[in-house]
Amino acid sequence: MSEMKQSPEKKETAEQAEASLSTNYVVRAIGVKKVYTMGAEKVHALRGVDFAVRRGEYISIMGPSGSGKSTLFNMIGGLDKPNEGQVYIDEVDIAALNPVELAWLRCHKVGYIFQTYNLITVATALDNVMLPMTFAGMQQADAQDKAIKILERVGLGERVLHKPLQMSGGQQQRVAIARALANSPSIILADEPTANLDKKTGLQIINLLKELNMTEGVSIITATHDHKMLDISDRIAWVRDGQIEKFQKRSELEIKEGEMHVQ
Ligand code: ADP
Numbered sequence: 001m002s003e004m005k006q007s008p009e010k011k012e013t014a015e016q017a018e019a020s021l022s023t024n025y026v027v028r029a030i031g032v033k034k035v036y037t038m039g040a041e042k043v044h045a046l047r048g049v050d051f052a053v054r055r056g057e058y059i060s061i062m063g064p065s066g067s068g069k070s071t072l073f074n075m076i077g078g079l080d081k082p083n084e085g086q087v088y089i090d091e092v093d094i095a096a097l098n099p100v101e102l103a104w105l106r107c108h109k110v111g112y113i114f115q116t117y118n119l120i121t122v123a124t125a126l127d128n129v130m131l132p133m134t135f136a137g138m139q140q141a142d143a144q145d146k147a148i149k150i151l152e153r154v155g156l157g158e159r160v161l162h163k164p165l166q167m168s169g170g171q172q173q174r175v176a177i178a179r180a181l182a183n184s185p186s187i188i189l190a191d192e193p194t195a196n197l198d199k200k201t202g203l204q205i206i207n208l209l210k211e212l213n214m215t216e217g218v219s220i221i222t223a224t225h226d227h228k229m230l231d232i233s234d235r236i237a238w239v240r241d242g243q244i245e246k247f248q249k250r251s252e253l254e255i256k257e258g259e260m261h262v263q
């Protein structure tokens with residue numbers, strides 16, 4: 001075979017390519033299974049999922065309610081552990097980490113966004129965004145400067161001293177996005193980030209996530225059943241009954257006026 005007769009230079013190139021391939025994944029899940037035990041009943045939430053996200057990619061996990069999106073989200077975010085299989089975040093096998101190391105990884109590498117924002121309601125937008133930085137050991141003054149910059153970045157420069165209940169849903173989700181960005185993560189994980197928002201506000205949030213993906217190079221993984229997410233995703237993982245049915249690139253989708261046609 002012609003591949004067998006590679007010159008030394010070509011071989012080196014192949015090795016380099018392989019090396020860059022592994023470092024170019026921010027998340028890898030291999031054969032992940034998750035079973036929840038409820039008394040005598042077992043729920044097979046994930047039945048063996050292989051999932052890899054390239055650095056800088058925007059990927060949506062799409063599927064009906066109960067299909068296992070949040071469970072997968074929790075596994076790849078290191079929030080929960082699989083019964084079987086491995087999860088690598090930035091090529092670190094998270095099962096090999098002790099609780100302190102895992103907390104460090106989550107704090108520095110991953111930003112989380114949830115459907116219900118999960119903000120601290122008694123704290124201002126500024127304090128909410130500063131919290132992960134303080135937790136990471138940053139000086140108060142530096143954390144405050146950085147938090148203000150990020151809040152300006154997400155369009156909330158005028159709202160830094162507002163508390164969550166003094167803001168609209170869309171503004172609260174922007175605070176959550178700012179908080180997710182606090183420690184300059186390589187990955188943002190967003191679980192149904194637009195589910196509690198009206199169509200227009202949801203679209204603004206989607207566009208903001210896309211903008212951050214493009215300008216900051218942060219990889220974005222959303223679990224969603226919002227079809228507005230489709231046309232800005234680089235790739236879609238279709239999940240059904242705890243398994244990935246298929247992956248599709250955006251170019252393989254045809255999206256027409258809110259309707260979706262899968263080719
Ligand atoms: P999705 O996010 O796609 O709606 P989930 O990942 O939340 O789906 O749930 C997948 C399945 O696992 C569902 O059948 C759900 O009822 C079950 N499940 C999720 N979390 C738990 C839990 N903590 N305990 C027991 N069953 C759970």
Ligand code: MG
Pocket residue numbers: 069070071191192223
């Ligand atoms: Mg869910």
